[in-house]
Amino acid sequence: MTQQELLDKAEQYFVGGGNGEFRLPPEVNFVVSRAAGSKLYDVSGKEYIDFLLGSGPMILGHCHPAIVDAVQQQITKGTTFMVLNEPAIHLAERVVEAAPCGEKIRLVITGSEAALFAIRAARAFTGRDKFLRFEGGWHGVSDTTLHGSRTLTPGDYPETSPDGGGIPRAWSADVLAVPFNDVERARTVIEQHHEELAAIVVEPLQRCILPRPGFFEALRKLATRYGIILIFDEIVTGFRLAWGGAQERYGVTPDIATFGKTISGGYPMAALCGRADVMDVMDGWRPADDPKRVIASGTFNANPIGAVAGMATLDVLEQPGTYERLFEMGDRITREIVSMGKEFSIPLLVGGEGPVLQILFTTDTEIIDYMSMFRADKQKAYVYGVEMIKRGCFVTPYEKIYLSLVHTDEDIDRLLEASREVLRDVIAKM
Ligand SMILES: Cc1ncc(COP(=O)(O)O)c(C=O)c1O
Structure with a gap:
């Protein structure tokens, strides 16, 4: 044709x-x-x-020959299991050891899921519903994150609205947004809403906008002061700006970071990784009636093909x-x-x-x-x-x-x- x-x-x-x-x-x-x-x-x-x-x-x-080879070998050993598998454990170790915030990890499939689960974990851990994000950042397509991904009307900060059809309008009430790099606006919103804020979610290199010196340091301080979970969405920056991602490059450690793209080798793979006490809300052994218990599951999670492709990629990226x-x-x-x-x-x-x-x-x-x-x-x-x-x-x-x-x-x-x-x-x- x-x-x-x-x-x-x-x-x-x-x-x-x-x-x-x-x-x-x-x-x-x-x-x-x-x-x-x-x-x-x-x-x-x-x-x-x-x-x-x-x-x-x-x-x-x-x-890339290393990825093709790894995938070809894995295909003959099985392609999805729903349970623990060898390649996934190796990838988990690699990401946790590389990420400055890394203690515990969950491997998922898409970046959207990673961002959604990170916010869900922060909500469950803190018992609060709102999160602060930055105008125009992108955190995937979940109903949770599609508020404030586009340009807002300046006078409306920190109010957001749904970025598209089919997204519950009511959910915008829990998503506050201010401009990236605007420490003063962020501080004002955090100080006003800290009792309701579960998380601050930020792309450390927002699209192509670099952080100004002091921006992340200020967010880190405010998050620590008020017990808010700082989430770096490193789907783009992880293993790309430095081996330890944007956290290493910009010198500020979040509580949780999301990864995707680079750890996938071009196959379905993404992750969220961070503080053990926060990640622990996703522990499947928690009793079903535990109000903190977060469901963050998926048929293809920890997919072995994605894991071997990701490992092959990291092996190459790790070279001097x-x-x-x-x-x-x-x-x-x-x-x-x-x-x-x-x-x-x-x-x-x-x-x-x-x-x-x-x-x-x-x-x-x-x-x-x-x-x-x-x-x-x-x-x-x-x-x-x-x-x-x-x-x-x-x-x-x-x-x-x-x-x-x-x-x-x-x-x-x-x-x-x-x-x-x-x-x-x-x-x-x-
Ligand atoms: C920073 C960031 N977060 C989340 C996502 C969503 O990832 P996915 O498209 O794998 O769902 C993207 C995708 O481009 C992204 O750039």
């Missing part, structure tokens, strides 16, 4: 022609036929350098030089794109750091919160993404650029050459 025939079929059978929020613009939409290393190939045979990496899991690129290489590539892209912006008089910033970046077309001098991201020119970001895809660099419009250990200097050269062309010939003329 041709690519167009497959796209037509997808349009016919999938709701909205896709399988989630994320869809490519029609003018560059394609169907993946296969992938290897840093490259994707569509059904028409076109090659792309992949800077989406499946939204982050493929930090070793596609079909990993984070230096990821940051060297990220720093180079940031430096050169910023310099192109100046050369072609295009106001822009590169958000994020290391292997997680995002180009924002903005006259702001710093991206400090979701409002400043939101103000950036979306039309230019869209056109930049479309033009990059046309040139064989799979950079998704509006979204982050993810870097992997298998991106070569030539891949980065091609990204920069294509960016130069697009910025100079297209964006500068908009």
